[in-house]
Amino acid sequence: MGDLPELARAILAGATDAESVEVCVGRAVETTVRVHGGVVVESLTTAESHGVGVRVVVGGREGVAHAGSFDADVVDGLVAEARDNAVFAEPDERVGIAAPDGVAVVPVDRSDDSVAATSIDDKIALARDLEAAALAADPRVRGVRTAIYGDTRSETAIVNTLGIAASTTATVASLSTSVLVDDIDGGTRTGGAVDAARGPAGLDVAKVADLAVGRGLQLLGAGPPATGRPLVVLEPRFAATVLSIIAGMLSGERVVKGRTPFADRVGEEVAAGLLTMFDDPTDADSLTAAATDGEGLACRPVPLITDGILRGFLHDSRSGRGLGVASTGSALRSVRGGPTPGHRSLHVAPRSGDLDAFVGDIDDGLLVASLQGLHSGVNAVSGDLSVGVEGVMIRNGELAEPIREGTLAGAIPRMVHDIVSVGADLERQPGGAIVPSLVIDGLTLGGGG
């Protein structure tokens, strides 16, 4: 298999002088091991996948073509197909590929040789050990629904006719499990956990098993909550979920198109003063750190909210042009389509306290244990939030009864003002965020209890 930048340049050679062309080429090698029933490998997948995406811009019109193959008969026609697609788009001065902006690339080494060097038997053993550890963790564990080891080695090259040439490599390995726990009434509760690292050596089998089982046991005896407005305590993984929704509303594309309640509010107080949030893909501690973005520009720290004040948005070159500002190096893309701006590695500045301290200080609260329905219950345009929730009620500083079949609802713009505590307990999330625990006021907990 040839060198990716070379392949990308060969495809780019099909560009004519009258057009701007960008070529993104990617390759990924994946291994997935699913274990079930102790000694049985349920399935083992090992495969290499390829992708090529081409964008042609001519006269302010853009066309895209992509293919999941490096075969010559497929790749050869891509530039012509994208060019033909461009004919039917309407001209827009914002459209274009990225021009080099002089921002220096911060090298981020995201590759761990152990992904390739670890034998398949050792990878299978990790998944088996995880299942065994989960089963052994507590007599109330009735079974393990999934125990999965997965890893991916990916390489990407982006070149364009304005002189962009970027290439990245990355590895990621993960372990995840979902366990079934017998409830007091004969029913079943579930608990899940995931760990991710750059390579298998960084994974902690015992931690994943214990977390998953603990999360299941914590919900034993849970019933529907009574409707109310408790303080809502989010451990870092849920803080990451909620803040990621907010960061999604700060995408430059949404601003340009009037699809976010935060448009036109730069410089205003949009959140509690405790909140400082920024995107920083140059932080090598983040699992989604990256040297360059989806258009080949250097990734860089992007301030979003500082002490509650909205500082700016995440831009790729198109959304930047729309607002008359430069790209913030925040283009995300897959080879299947054009770039869109978004966050990669969300960070929150630590304040004080941690999860235990927050629980101890609250008279009437809810410690969240799971959130359901985020895809259907969050409207980033209107700002309405309504999700299913499981958790443990907090009464007078102590964890009290667990609840399930509850709903949490509120308005996102209001909710960011109502963040009453930001912890110092920063935790690196599998999805790339590095954030602490949060406490939020003003949300409605609904239930049939």
Add this chain to the structure above:
Amino acid sequence: MIDRDLINRTLGAALRTGGEFAEVFVEDKRSSSAVLDDGRVEELTSGRNRGAGIRVVVGDTTGFAHTADLSAAGLAGAAEAAAAAARGGGGGVREVSVDRVDGSRPMPVRIPPEDVAKATKVDLLTMADAAARGEGSAISQVTARYGDSRRRILVANSDGLLAEDDQVRTMFSVSCVATGDTGLQTGRESTGRTIGFELFDEADVEDMARRAAGRALTKLGARPAPSGAMPVVVGPGGGGVLFHEACGHGLEADLVAKSASVFAGRVGEQVATALVTLIDDGTMAGEWGHFAIDDEGRPAGHNVLIRDGILTDYMWDHLRARKEGRRSSGNGRRQSYQHLPMVRMTNTFISNGSDDPADIVAGTERGVYVAQLGGGQVNTATGDFVFGMTEAYLIEHGEITEPIREGNLIGNGPDVLTRIDAVGNDFAMGSPGTCGKDGQGVPVGDGTPTLRVTSLTVGGTAA
């Protein structure tokens, strides 16, 4: 797509080191899409994905490999990788010969989308944009999407099966943003069928655009949704998602086999009120979840899952069915050649009842009427599920009154099935959906008549 000799050699290579079952799945999918946003046709995209997935089963172990290289060498490499993954220890050469079986029934497509000029597709977008904006100046943003795909598949396995299908799907959607004193609101309308460009003989994109705009405008005046448990009436076509989540996933045999379903071991039992008959039907011609053969080469089936409230059967794929010594129900599906098949729904629906929909509303003192549902999610092991309502109203004193803001509904599958106390006679299919399971998305359809659940928890902000 590949010749029979190469199929036989590939299956032979897959079983060279032993194993009971080998399968080659070849896919060639072309897709095209066009997006109009912010008043402009922004982007046309063409895609091509082609490759083969090979699986080898040894005992309870499945080895899987896929390749984009359909040459003899590429397929041999993938076959060896899959065999190695399955760790067959038996050895010995096994000859495999496949024969064409039934199921090779190309779907009737009157107007192949690939024969339609791009300009014609683009015209649909601009028509929808103009129609939506014509609903009033409060419509501040419109996105219209057109998409089509043609997916040719070939499945061959060591049981001698060889089957092919040619699946053409066409879809269109419009999303609107309305801006008012109370902020921004959204409205959406979509259609998708397993047919060609003739979709637009029946689907009027301007009409769809006006309905999407109307939804967004209506919601500008929406009140906060109530919170807590109350009766919920779901309108025709809208309720499919409810059953898809409340029990559909729990009736998938792979989850049942792992005891990861609340419906495990309950065949023959009354699991729902006698008003409920739930069917999964991949044979419904033209529906979004329709196909001639599933992704394991089995003909699509019409499967009654719940009849008059009694659980009659689960849905099956090849592997789970083989273990039980029965036939697959034609529910083995996969997102692409890069994925392993598993048990998936197709078109899932509740058949008509006998109630007059107007009476169902009139008989509800206070509750919520859901005209359009969004997506949903379920934990099959507990049965707890949520789904979103994207157009909903209050019911007060037996009448539909004010619109309410978006939110999720939450319930427990087995509980909800026993709380369905009215099923209307106005069956309709709902919007096309993409069902996600273990990271794989497949097109699914659903439908219901108007129905009422006596108690569901509504996730609003109003106490």
